[in-house]
Amino acid sequence: MRSAIDIVDFSTQEIEDMIGVALDIIDNPDKYAHACDRKKLATLFFEPSTRTRLSFEAAMYELGGNVISVSSANSSSAAKGESVADTVKVVSCYADIIAMRHPKEGAALVAANNATIPVINAGDGGHCHPTQTFADLLTIYREKGTFENLTIGLCGDLKFGRTVHSLINAMCRYTGNKFVLISPNELKLPSYVKKDVLKERGIPYVQTTSLEEVMPDLDVLYMTRVQRERFFNEEDYLRLKDTYVLDMKKLARAKDDLCIMHPLPRVNEISVAVDDDPRACYFKQVLNGKYMRMALILKLLKEAGTI
Amino acid sequence: MNVDSIKTGVVIDHITAGKGMQLYELLNLGSLDVPVAIIQNVISRKMGKKDIIKIDADIPVDLNIIGYVDPGATVNIIKNEKLIEKLNIDMPERLVNVLKCYNPRCITQTEQELPHIFKLTNKEKQVYRCIYCETQAKNPEV
Numbered sequence: 001m002r003s004a005i006d007i008v009d010f011s012t013q014e015i016e017d018m019i020g021v022a023l024d025i026i027d028n029p030d031k032y033a034h035a036c037d038r039k040k041l042a043t044l045f046f047e048p049s050t051r052t053r054l055s056f057e058a059a060m061y062e063l064g065g066n067v068i069s070v071s072s073a074n075s076s077s078a079a080k081g082e083s084v085a086d087t088v089k090v091v092s093c094y095a096d097i098i099a100m101r102h103p104k105e106g107a108a109l110v111a112a113n114n115a116t117i118p119v120i121n122a123g124d125g126g127h128c129h130p131t132q133t134f135a136d137l138l139t140i141y142r143e144k145g146t147f148e149n150l151t152i153g154l155c156g157d158l159k160f161g162r163t164v165h166s167l168i169n170a171m172c173r174y175t176g177n178k179f180v181l182i183s184p185n186e187l188k189l190p191s192y193v194k195k196d197v198l199k200e201r202g203i204p205y206v207q208t209t210s211l212e213e214v215m216p217d218l219d220v221l222y223m224t225r226v227q228r229e230r231f232f233n234e235e236d237y238l239r240l241k242d243t244y245v246l247d248m249k250k251l252a253r254a255k256d257d258l259c260i261m262h263p264l265p266r267v268n269e270i271s272v273a274v275d276d277d278p279r280a281c282y283f284k285q286v287l288n289g290k291y292m293r294m295a296l297i298l299k300l301l302k303e304a305g306t307i
Numbered sequence: 308m309n310v311d312s313i314k315t316g317v318v319i320d321h322i323t324a325g326k327g328m329q330l331y332e333l334l335n336l337g338s339l340d341v342p343v344a345i346i347q348n349v350i351s352r353k354m355g356k357k358d359i360i361k362i363d364a365d366i367p368v369d370l371n372i373i374g375y376v377d378p379g380a381t382v383n384i385i386k387n388e389k390l391i392e393k394l395n396i397d398m399p400e401r402l403v404n405v406l407k408c409y410n411p412r413c414i415t416q417t418e419q420e421l422p423h424i425f426k427l428t429n430k431e432k433q434v435y436r437c438i439y440c441e442t443q444a445k446n447p448e449v
Contacts (some may be wrong), residue, residue: 083418
């Protein structure tokens with residue numbers, strides 16, 4: 001049973017095919033309005049998340065399907081100590097596809113190994129969040145028209161930021177891209193991503209602590225939030241949370257066609273004044289996420305023979 | 308002590324000097340109620356020094372553990388004082404319940420019945436990663 005656990009489970013061709021479907025959905029929404037009639041998506045969210053759950057639910061409704069939901073770990077059998085394996089075996093009896101978020105890394109793989117229906121990883125702790133990366137890729141494609149020869153700045157929490165790791169993995173597949181890694185020393189990109197992904201494939205990258213210095217070079221700037229829930233120590237979180245704040249002053253030296261992205265929610269990383277700048281793409285990114293989730297649900301249900 | 312001093316059993320030979328004890332512990336040989344010998348720092352023409360483990364009983368040994376600790380080791384199966392099989396060991400692609408994932412955020416930390424599975428992700432550098440959270444294995448523990 002095909003599931004979506006990690007971005008690396010999908011070939012470049014498969015991702016580009018899904019982008020093609022998403023673009024077709026944007027142009028011809030009526031064509032897809034009944035593609036999942038009478039099918040059910042179960043959203044199992046064992047960690048707080050409003051927007052990702054809403055995005056999955058909106059995606060399924062726009063495909064003509066229905067949604068059944070567990071909205072928090074406290075209201076589910078997980079609170080009684082049920083294992084992930086048992087939970088998804090039960091849910092497999094009720095739904096056609098699962099979207100699951102869980103605070104523990106690897107929970108999505110456990111779910112996929114035990115469910116009898118496709119499982120979409122909607123975030124497993126700090127590990128993977130493939131549908132966010134699909135949203136990011138569609139945004140880059142729609143804004144830049146290409147996946148090649150881009151200088152991509154990644155700013156903020158590069159240590160725990162799962163979206164950053166997945167985006168690097170995805171964009172490494174294309175030629176001519178360069179990465180600029182902007183973070184405080186405590187939140188640098190983990191060495192295994194640098195060694196196994198960037199160095200191994202000979203992808204050029206620079207590390208810096210200054211966003212201002214590198215701003216003029218960037219084609220894409222991916223801002224991230226320092227996530228309170230990833231820290232064991234509150235003091236470290238408070239010290240690091242406002243290291244980078246993107247404002248109009250910093251943007252003065254940026255390219256006119258810079259694409260500013262953020263997986264949201266933001267806290268202070270991007271000043272609200274930036275929202276009106278045409279280079280701000282983070283709300284478009286949200287919409288793109290819904291289209292890519294629609295494309296992914298279609299792909300997995302087709303491969304499962306459900307539709 | 309010579310190989311032919313065992314009637315029926317297993318001899319793990321060509322163990323890198325110093326790794327014999329680690330292998331003994333990971334293979335849980337201390338729990339066996341049979342004669343087991345670890346010979347350390349044996350002079351070897353090929354290796355300079357090596358360790359040898361001899362188990363004087365016909366018991367299965369986990370070749371995956373040996374492959375993980377020391378892929379250059381060899382396993383000799385002895386029956387009726389004769390060498391009946393000599394196995395060359397390679398690094399296993401997967402290790403099941405040999406190592407434990409130490410990442411506190413890993414699903415294996417809360418779901419105790421899950422098997423701890425590591426896969427070989429870089430043979431040249433002998434890197435194993437947890438299949439759930441991708442944390443690199445270190446400080447092997449039983």
